Amino acid sequence: MPDVTITVRPNGSLKVEGPFRLLDGAGQEIALPPDKPVISLCRCGHSQNKPFCDGSHRQINFQAP
Numbered sequence: 593m594p595d596v597t598i599t600v601r602p603n604g605s606l607k608v609e610g611p612f613r614l615l616d617g618a619g620q621e622i623a624l625p626p627d628k629p630v631i632s633l634c635r636c637g638h639s640q641n642k643p644f645c646d647g648s649h650r651q652i653n654f655q656a657p
């Protein structure tokens with residue numbers, strides 16, 4: 593069983609669960625919320641808090657291909 597599970601939410605974010613590290617394009621670690629075992633990464637490109645989802649996909653009616 594893998595340690596990390598990534599779930600593609602229909603017309604929404606990527607839900608990431610499990611012990612993992614999140615790195616930016618330069619390889620620097622992005623701090624994760626310490627009290628959240630699950631995070632959501634933006635897939636629509638409209639979050640004001642990238643790389644995390646802020647719910648903006650609902651406002652723009654994001655439709656995944």
Ligand code: FES
Nearest residue numbers: 634635636645648
């Ligand atoms: S997927 Fe939620 S704000 Fe982009």
